Amino acid sequence: MTRITYARSVDDVDPERWDAVAGTEPFGQHRWLRFLEGCLADFEPRYVLLWSGGDLRGLATCHLQRTAHASILLDNAALRRLASATIRLLPPLTCTVPVLNRTGLLVHPASDTxxxxxxxxxxxxxxxxxxxxPFIAFSDLDPARRDLLTSNRTLPEVTLPPDAVLDLSxxxxxxxxQDRPRKxxxxxxxxxxxxxxxxxxxxGVALSEVDDDHVDHLLASVAERHGNAVLWRSGAVGxxxxxxxxxxxxxxxARQNGDTIACVLLLASYGSVLVKWIGLDYPRTEPSFAYHLLMTETVRHALDLGARRLSLGTTTYTLKKKMGARMEPRSLVLGVRPRAADRLVAAVLDARRRRDEAPG
Structure with a gap:
C-alpha cells in the first residue's frame, strides 16, 4: 500500500532516504535542492513523496514558477513582459529541478518505474x-521520460530549446x-x-575565493541584457x-589586466558537469572574445572535475557546435486544469507543430 506526503523544504526530508531514491542520477541528490533553496530568488518548492510502508520509493520536485527566462521562448519584448507578469500573479506548478534543467521525477532504482x-x-x-x-508542467524531459508520461495519456507537449551537450572521452x-575537425x-x-x-x-577558483558583489553584478548584467529577471538571490556565492x-x-x-570581466560556474555530479551563472561585463567581453575563451575553458576544468558529459546550455549554439556539442532534445508536458482541457490544448499544439513543419 502506497501513500503520498508533501513537504515545502528539502530539509524536511531525510537526506539518506532522498539519496537512496536519487541513486546516481546526476543532480538528483539532496545537496542540490539545498543549494537551490539557499540561492534561488522566488523559489517556492513543493515536494511530493511516495512511500511504500516505511520506504521512500518516489519523489517529485515541483515549484510555483513565478519567474522564467522568457527570452528563450519569446522573441517579442512586449510578450515577454506580459508572460512574466502573468506567471508572477498566476504561477503554474512546474515539476523539474529548476535551473539545473533536470526532471523533477525520481523513482527508487529497485522500484517499478x-x-x-x-x-x-x-x-x-x-x-x-x-x-x-492554472496548469501543471512537467519540464526538462528527455525522450524516454516524455514517452513514459505521454504513453497512456493525452497530454499536450511543448518542444523546448535543446541542450548543447559535449560527450567527453x-x-x-x-x-x-586535437580531436576536433581541423577547421x-x-x-x-x-x-x-x-x-x-x-x-x-x-x-578556476573555489567559491571561498570569490567576491560576492562582483558576481552579483555580472549576473545582473546578463539578465538585464536579455530582459529577464535575475534568478539568484543577492549574495548567491555566499x-x-x-x-x-x-x-x-x-x-x-575571466580577467583582463587584473579586472574580473566574466564568470561561469561549473557544477559537477556523477560524471556530469553543468555550465551555470554566466556573468558578463559586455562592454569588455564582446570585443575581447572573453566569452568564447570561457566556453572552451569549461572543457579543461570539466575534465579536471572528472566529467564525461558537459552540458553547455541552450543558447549560442554556433560556438558550441564548433566545440563538438550535440543537440539533446528536451520537452515539456502540460497537465491542464480541468483535465478535459488536455485534449483541446494538445490538438492546438499539434496543429501549430504541423503548421511550423509544413514545407514552404
Whole structure:
C-alpha cells in the first residue's frame, strides 16, 4: 500500500532516504535542492513523496514558477513582459529541478518505474489543484521520460530549446582539442589567440575565493541584457559556499589586466558537469572574445572535475557546435486544469507543430 506526503523544504526530508531514491542520477541528490533553496530568488518548492510502508520509493520536485527566462521562448519584448507578469500573479506548478534543467521525477532504482511515475504524476496533478495552479508542467524531459508520461495519456507537449551537450572521452584539454575537425580546431585556436591579444585569461577558483558583489553584478548584467529577471538571490556565492564543496563546484573567472570581466560556474555530479551563472561585463567581453575563451575553458576544468558529459546550455549554439556539442532534445508536458482541457490544448499544439513543419 502506497501513500503520498508533501513537504515545502528539502530539509524536511531525510537526506539518506532522498539519496537512496536519487541513486546516481546526476543532480538528483539532496545537496542540490539545498543549494537551490539557499540561492534561488522566488523559489517556492513543493515536494511530493511516495512511500511504500516505511520506504521512500518516489519523489517529485515541483515549484510555483513565478519567474522564467522568457527570452528563450519569446522573441517579442512586449510578450515577454506580459508572460512574466502573468506567471508572477498566476504561477503554474512546474515539476523539474529548476535551473539545473533536470526532471523533477525520481523513482527508487529497485522500484517499478512506470507504476511509481504514474502515481507521482497523479499526485502532482492533485497538488496543482490544492495550490490552485492554472496548469501543471512537467519540464526538462528527455525522450524516454516524455514517452513514459505521454504513453497512456493525452497530454499536450511543448518542444523546448535543446541542450548543447559535449560527450567527453578525452583525458586532457589538449587531447580534446586535437580531436576536433581541423577547421573547428583552427577556429578555437584563433579565438583563444585573439582573447590573449586583448589581455584576457581564465582561472578556476573555489567559491571561498570569490567576491560576492562582483558576481552579483555580472549576473545582473546578463539578465538585464536579455530582459529577464535575475534568478539568484543577492549574495548567491555566499549562500552557495556552505552548500557546495570544491568537488561539486568551481567558478571560472575571466580577467583582463587584473579586472574580473566574466564568470561561469561549473557544477559537477556523477560524471556530469553543468555550465551555470554566466556573468558578463559586455562592454569588455564582446570585443575581447572573453566569452568564447570561457566556453572552451569549461572543457579543461570539466575534465579536471572528472566529467564525461558537459552540458553547455541552450543558447549560442554556433560556438558550441564548433566545440563538438550535440543537440539533446528536451520537452515539456502540460497537465491542464480541468483535465478535459488536455485534449483541446494538445490538438492546438499539434496543429501549430504541423503548421511550423509544413514545407514552404
Amino acid at each position: 512506470a507504476s511509481i511515475t504514474d502515481q507521482l504524476v497523479t499526485a502532482v496533478r492533485r497538488l496543482g489543484v490544492i495550490e490552485r495552479a 578525452a583525458r586532457t584539454y589538449e587531447e580534446w582539442e 573547428h580546431r583552427a577556429e578555437i585556436r584563433r579565438v583563444r589567440s585573439r582573447a590573449g591579444d586583448h589581455g584576457v585569461h581564465v582561472e 549562500h552557495a559556499r556552505p552548500r557546495l564543496d570544491d568537488d561539486h563546484a568551481r567558478l571560472l573567472i
